[in-house]
Amino acid sequence: MSDAASEKNTVLMEKIVSLCKRRGFIFQSAEIYGGLNGCWDYGPLGAELKRNLKDYWWRKNVQEREDILGMDGSILTHQEVLKASGHVGGFSDPMCDCLLSKARLRADQIEPQDGDVYSYAGASHEESGWSVDRAYSVLVTEGQDENKARKTARLYYAQFLTDKQISPKKLELADESTEKVEGTTQFNPENGSLLTEPREFNLMFKTHMGASAEDGDESSVAYLRPETAQTIFTQFKNVAETNRVKLPFGIAQIGKSFRNEINPRNYTFRSREFEQMEIEFFCRPDEGMALTDEWLELRLKFYEEIGIPRQHLHILDVPDGERAHYSKKTYDIEYEFPFGIQELEGVAYRTDYDLSKHKECSGKPLDFFDDEAKEKLIPHVVEPSAGCDRTILALICEAFDEETVTDEKGKEEVRTVMRFSPRMAPIKVAVLPLLKNKPELVEKAREIQQILTPFMTVFYDETAAIGRRYRRQDEVGTPFCVTIDFDTLGESGEELKDTVTLRHRDSMEQERISIAELRNFLLDRIH
């Protein structure tokens, strides 16, 4: 991305964040206390939007399918579950920092090196009387000049100088000593500088069960789940046995997960608390690869149906070596966010890894009798795992639009429109009496509101001029506005009696529709 494009996208993102706050889609968590890093709250409209997304996902994946069952598992998770899944111990990265360049490196990805280690106890500057006592060393590999070590060390110690006018070259190094080493990973391959000791970053939130549990009591340890998937695997046997299922079949779940991200970023995109919409689709071993491709297509269709067009999505076929070790095939579905192309959903073929692990660790039989093969087997699993909050953010970014409109006086102005698909829009219809100081109009509008509220989210507004009310609805993405005027009351004759103005958000066009038809007209377009 060029600097200009990057700048433009930053401005776009700021506008989106501002609108989300101003109109009550998304607020920073605990804002009045200064905010909580990596956590966000949904306001009234955000909550409606999210509910629409979750409801539609559930409808498509559970309600309309005979072969997928729903569940809703606990967030607090038994530590043995996460030991079996590999999250305890494995769900962390040892990291170290370069003392000179401050670069952060994965400790397990540093190539072992051989060479001479030059160590120093500190440095001083004679003229100013400045000195520092701090051990530091530099690796000089074969073929490199030993003066490189001294130069690097002086640069390191120069960081502590209070007088930045002093050149690092003028520093006197203290107590140089050398030592031959082989296969060391304590030095930055880039510059030879010493690294900090590797530190563990565990990405799970840990807690203790029981009100009186002590911090040191290992048996009371529980975790907030880092993914919803594990509750599905641990309940696989119960769900299968209570529902007379046969392969292939799936278990679906929507729920919160928690990861102690090192660096939450990009608005709600990488949050520490987030919601997932996951399906574990169990199948015979020979079906896994084909089902992964089928699920990819189903999921792309889903995004199309909620208003995220195929051309704004990217499919990443995750190559060998970059997939999780248990996965034979993974597709990442990515969206073109203003801040870059980022993952919305992963469709992963996880083989029989999870059930086998839980069978092994729990000692319980998790085999499944397959009627067709007439044998017991550990089912394989294909996992379409979607980020709910990420999809919400994508819906918001996709919907946001600013268009220039010219009014009757020829004056140009910007119309901000959230072009949500009617299916996802937080408010489906606004009911507006043309004038609020005419009781007959207000009364009629209230009647229409009552007709519609059992079926959809309706917003009633009688304040301000009608044009202003239309624009307010544009800004929150309400696809339809209904205006009640004197024709509705029959003042222009029987023909227009009990008809209203129906105004379309995207085109701003208006049509006349009878009140009797209104409900079905709207339902057809929002379902």
Added chain:
RNA sequence: GCGGGUAUAGCUUAAUGGUAAAGCCCUAGCCUUCCAAGCUAGUUAUGAGGGUUCGAUUCCCUCUACCCGCUCCA
């Protein structure tokens, strides 16, 4: 976690070591017959904590959050 930036009303901006200003928005009233109209009135702010000072939004320190770049994202 590192480096850089930012923090004043719901939003966009102003100003000041001594009563924090405006526009938009919002609320109420009047008026208004279909795209942010007009008039009147009104609500709302210096991110948190500490220090210097008679007095700090302003100067200094610490913290927090957000943005950008690294890093990370099983």
